[in-house]
Amino acid sequence: METGLNAFKEALHLKHVEAGEYSPLALAYIGDxxxxxxxxxxxxxxxxMQVNKMHKKTANLVKADAQAHFYLLLEEELTDAEKAAYRRGRNAKSFTMPKHATMKDYRMATGFEALMGYLYLTEQFDRMAELLGKGLEQMGELISL
Incomplete structure (x- = not known):
């Protein structure tokens, strides 16, 4: 029996995909x-803890302004390809308006989500973990064990 990601792909009959073939909003969709x-x-x-408390903590870290801030913390760490994935998402024309965010934060968050989608679809899990760890540490969200 396969283990890890290969087992997941096999069980769901997933085909290989090229991240560049997807629209930036599709990358943001999976990246979100x-x-x-x-x-x-x-x-x-x-x-x-209570699910409501978990939801509030999660919501504070996944809302648009938090994602925009997250990107700014990581910007200097990104490769050219990662910056390109971010820019594709940031510059995508979305037909929705944010309810609780500025348009600037919303676009930056979409770019950040596109970056996460790009890393996921290109199976750069170690790099994604590295960036998430660095960003969360700089935000003061990681606790030492």
Missing amino acids: AVYELAIRTLVMNRGN
Whole structure:
């Protein structure tokens, strides 16, 4: 039996995809889910608590202004390819307006999500983990064990 990512791909009959073939908003779509899963995992790992408290903590880290701030913390760490993925997402024309964010933060957050989607689809999990760890540490969200 396959283990890890290969087992997941096999069980769901997933085909190989090229990240560059997807629109920047499609990259942001999957990147949003990947980033939220990482944050939910971090919040749950801090210990059992009421789901409402977990949701509030998660929401504070995944909202547009937090993602925009996250990107600014990491900007200097990014490779040219990662910056390009971010710019594609940031510059994408979305037909929705943010409810609780400025347009600038919303576009930056979309760029950040596109970056996460790019890293996910190109299976650069170590790099994604490195960037998330650095950003969360700089935000003061990582606790020492």
